[in-house]
Amino acid sequence: MAGNRTFTMIKPDAFEAGHSGDIIKMIEEAGFRIVAGKVTQLSAELAGKFYEVHQERPFYGELCEFMSSGPIIAMILEKDNAVEDFRTLIGATNPAEAAEGTIRKRFAKSLGENAVHGSDSDENATIEGNFFFTQFDEVGIRKVAAN
Ligand code: DAT
Numbered sequence: 001m002a003g004n005r006t007f008t009m010i011k012p013d014a015f016e017a018g019h020s021g022d023i024i025k026m027i028e029e030a031g032f033r034i035v036a037g038k039v040t041q042l043s044a045e046l047a048g049k050f051y052e053v054h055q056e057r058p059f060y061g062e063l064c065e066f067m068s069s070g071p072i073i074a075m076i077l078e079k080d081n082a083v084e085d086f087r088t089l090i091g092a093t094n095p096a097e098a099a100e101g102t103i104r105k106r107f108a109k110s111l112g113e114n115a116v117h118g119s120d121s122d123e124n125a126t127i128e129g130n131f132f133f134t135q136f137d138e139v140g141i142r143k144v145a146a147n
Pocket residue numbers: 054059063092093111112113114116117118120
């Protein structure tokens with residue numbers, strides 16, 4: 001069964017350009033609810049750890065440098081079928097190939113500086129969410145709904 005959470009970052013290019021508000025608006029209008037979020041900045045070392053699956057790729061150094069170059073907004077998002085639906089909302093990795101109406105089509109500058117991150121599996125959504133947040137940072141969604 002598909003999970004109901006994913007993890008995202010508004011990357012330094014989009015944050016710096018002042019697109020965070022528009023991106024969050026697109027995320028909310030697509031039916032995602034933000035259950036944890038913060039503005040932070042990764043060190044190169046932490047960016048390297050987050051993206052360690054890519055460490056053998058030629059762009060790894062550039063990626064870590066970029067991801068630690070400025071503030072980001074990290075968020076855990078909730079929605080049915082969250083991982084897949086969020087990947088659809090953000091569009092292809094390369095904005096030149098991203099579909100119309102996607103976040104990357106609208107805001108990404110290039111393949112390397114592509115505005116947003118989205119987890120690629122339920123397992124990675126959990127790992128990535130836990131990289132940035134503890135349970136104390138997350139909205140108690142059921143409790144709020146019950147009140
Ligand atoms: P995605 O972010 O769509 O999941 P990915 O996991 O394959 O893409 O790569 C992680 C990030 O690395 C991606 O958002 C941008 C950067 N990247 C990927 N391929 C690249 C390439 N060929 N050249 C430069 N940067 C690249």
